[in-house]
Amino acid sequence: MIAEFVASWGLFRDAYLCGWLIAALLAVVGVLVVARNQIFLGAAVAQASTLGIALGMWIGSAFGVGGLTGDHAHGALSLIGVVFAILAALLTARGSSGGAGEAATGWVFLAAASGAVLVLAASPHGLEEISHLVSSSIIGASPADVWLFAALALLSAGGVLLQRDRLLLFAIDPAMADAVGMRAGFWNAAIAAWLGLAVGLSMRATGLLYTFGCLVLPPLAATALCRESAPLFWVAPLLAVACSAAGFVLANHFDLPPAQMAVALQAGLVAVVWSLRRIRGLGG
Amino acid sequence: MRPGEDILLAVDRVTLGYGGAPILSDVSLEVRAGEFWFLLGPNGEGKTTFLRAVLGALAPSSGRLALDAVLADRAALGFVPQRCAPNPILPTTVREFVGLGLVGLTLAAAERAARLEWALAHAGLAGFERQSYWALSGGQRQRALVARALVRRPRLLVLDEPTNHLDFLIEAGILALLADLQREERTAILFVTHALHLAERYATHVALFHGGAVEAGPAAELLRAERLARAYGQQP
Numbered sequence: 001m002i003a004e005f006v007a008s009w010g011l012f013r014d015a016y017l018c019g020w021l022i023a024a025l026l027a028v029v030g031v032l033v034v035a036r037n038q039i040f041l042g043a044a045v046a047q048a049s050t051l052g053i054a055l056g057m058w059i060g061s062a063f064g065v066g067g068l069t070g071d072h073a074h075g076a077l078s079l080i081g082v083v084f085a086i087l088a089a090l091l092t093a094r095g096s097s098g099g100a101g102e103a104a105t106g107w108v109f110l111a112a113a114s115g116a117v118l119v120l121a122a123s124p125h126g127l128e129e130i131s132h133l134v135s136s137s138i139i140g141a142s143p144a145d146v147w148l149f150a151a152l153a154l155l156s157a158g159g160v161l162l163q164r165d166r167l168l169l170f171a172i173d174p175a176m177a178d179a180v181g182m183r184a185g186f187w188n189a190a191i192a193a194w195l196g197l198a199v200g201l202s203m204r205a206t207g208l209l210y211t212f213g214c215l216v217l218p219p220l221a222a223t224a225l226c227r228e229s230a231p232l233f234w235v236a237p238l239l240a241v242a243c244s245a246a247g248f249v250l251a252n253h254f255d256l257p258p259a260q261m262a263v264a265l266q267a268g269l270v271a272v273v274w275s276l277r278r279i280r281g282l283g284g
Numbered sequence: 285m286r287p288g289e290d291i292l293l294a295v296d297r298v299t300l301g302y303g304g305a306p307i308l309s310d311v312s313l314e315v316r317a318g319e320f321w322f323l324l325g326p327n328g329e330g331k332t333t334f335l336r337a338v339l340g341a342l343a344p345s346s347g348r349l350a351l352d353a354v355l356a357d358r359a360a361l362g363f364v365p366q367r368c369a370p371n372p373i374l375p376t377t378v379r380e381f382v383g384l385g386l387v388g389l390t391l392a393a394a395e396r397a398a399r400l401e402w403a404l405a406h407a408g409l410a411g412f413e414r415q416s417y418w419a420l421s422g423g424q425r426q427r428a429l430v431a432r433a434l435v436r437r438p439r440l441l442v443l444d445e446p447t448n449h450l451d452f453l454i455e456a457g458i459l460a461l462l463a464d465l466q467r468e469e470r471t472a473i474l475f476v477t478h479a480l481h482l483a484e485r486y487a488t489h490v491a492l493f494h495g496g497a498v499e500a501g502p503a504a505e506l507l508r509a510e511r512l513a514r515a516y517g518q519q520p
Contacts, residue, residue: 037371169384172370176432179339179363179442180388223373227416228380 001253008252016248018141019210019258020241021149022202026214027240028156029198031232032191034219035171038092038101042215044109045088045196049203050133051112052084053077054119057126078204085203086196088112090189133207138248138259145205152198159194160233167191168229206259213263214240217270224273243269290317292355292440292472293338298347300330300337306345306496307333313491313500317439318470320463322483322503325493325515331476332366334493335444338474339363354439359389362438364429364446372418378404378428379413385432399435406461407431423454430458434465441465442474447482455479459486483507 009016033042056077092105120126160167170177170187178184202211218240222232225239247262293315300308308330315321323331336342337349340358355361362385370376383400391399404410407427412420420428426446433441441462447455463486465471477483483490487503494515499506 035371035374165384165387169387172374172376172381172384173365173368175365176363176368176385177387178341179358179361179365180385180436181340181358182387184341220373223375226375227377229374229376230380232375 001249005249005252012139012252014143014146015138015141015258017146018149018205019138019248019262020244021146021153022206022210023214023218023240023244023262024237025149025153025156025198026202026211027218027236028153028160028233029195030215030219031222031236032167032171033195033215034223035168035229035232038105039216040102040109041089041092041105042195042199043208043212044092044105044112045085045199046203046208046211046215047109047112047116048088049081049085049200050130050208051116051119052080052082052200053133053204054116054126054130055084056080057123057129058119061123061126074204078201081204082197082200084112085200086193089192089196089199133203134209137257138206138210141205148201149205152201156194156198164230164233172229209263210259213266214244217263217266218243221266221270221273224270224277239269240266291315292317292352293474294348294350296348296350298337298344298349300333300342300344302333302342304345308493308498309496311347311498311500313498315440315472315474315489317472318466319488320466320473320486321475321489321491322487323474323476323491323493324478324480324483324512326517329493330496330498331493332444334491334498335442335474335476338442352439360436360439362433362436362441364433364441364443366444366446366448368429370417376417377413378409378415378417378420381417381428382407382409382431382435385435389436399437402437403431403434406434406465408457408461423450423457426450426454426458427461430461437469438471440472440474444476445478446475447477447479455482462486480507480512 030042033039088108092101092108116130117127120130166177166182166187169180170182170191174184177187199211199215202214219232219236221239222236226232226235243265244262247265248258250256250265251258251261291314295311295313298308298311299306300311311334323334325331333342337344339361351361379400382403383396385403386396386399400413401410404413407430409424409427409431412424417425417428429446443462447458450458459482462473462475466473483503484507487507489501490503490506491498491500492506492511492515494517499511499515
């Protein structure tokens, strides 16, 4: 099985590397999403990115904008997807997870999900693209994608290293964070921009399922394995990369889609570690 | 601030409100080291608004609110919020939770450890360091909140209804802890509550919030039946 995977390395190297880097990046951001009890926000932001990409494609075909059509549209569409993801994150991430924030998250998800399909309903090629984004595929990543996500993952790791306690305090108790001099507006905006950038770029490269899965499932599994919150920032990406690596190997062997296999393994891992924790809790 | 008077907070004819609508007008008071202030009054009279201004989250629309230089960078300012509800699936120990109170302070590892030990001991949580925060009782969690404020070794400690919904024994324990701090460390304390019996026992000073105004002064002058009745809208 491993030998087959190694043999496929030359053909899919960029896709594998990109998938692992995205998994690590999203799992780090996802720790904050889970800590702030805003899991559904991840799906809404990813869906908003899909709407942005759909609108970009529609504008490209309806008005003949050269940068938004054809083989060279990847960068421009990614940019629009990122802008929409950041806007959605800013709209939904203000304040706490409850009440108005949750309502805004639901609205963004539903408006973006329906809008993306309606915008491209008349374009068979466009609908195919939306379906591709929603179902996820890591195949097709370029060397530029690898460098981009490597840089983002490194920047995120550096940011967490320097600001870990501030991020945790802000996630756990925004009122206390405000009292010790952290500006709530700035931190809300910074976290929303970070989430929007990571999700928006990942959406174009891998699609909704892989993006949402890596954002949420590894941090959820890590909460059952750690005794404190600080280690979540390295345990979650480690689990994300491990599941993706195993998923890609299995997918290659059984000729199955790798993104779906990786997310299925992540979901299985969450089920196992949460069950073990529950059994331990009942026993102790 | 007048030098040599130990004034930590000076509020001079301050107006506070949201979106141009004033909630409190012409508020003046001075808080000195070692004073235990009780902020009293019915719901919706601006006590939490006043605390927000002291904590720097709300700027006065007029007047002057000044903190002593030792509090300007918030390093020596502690805050205990009304409630703290972290996501219950988030793993955390008492040590980690209380340690988050050190955010923004640049301290050597030994000093951090010493402060944690001191705060946990004062809050009655010595020996609980490695225990999960989620295994604590309601009263112990409230003590953890107080400990998280204490690790900053505050000169001014601000508490927003910290004993709400706690039973009598736990409330008495927290108040005894605060009284010790006030006496031994000369910590100035601003305590928002509805519990008049606590004010009668512990307050050195009182601020009565009513009708957009604040009456402030020594507890002996303000904790009188006629003043309280007026503040709470009853006949004396």
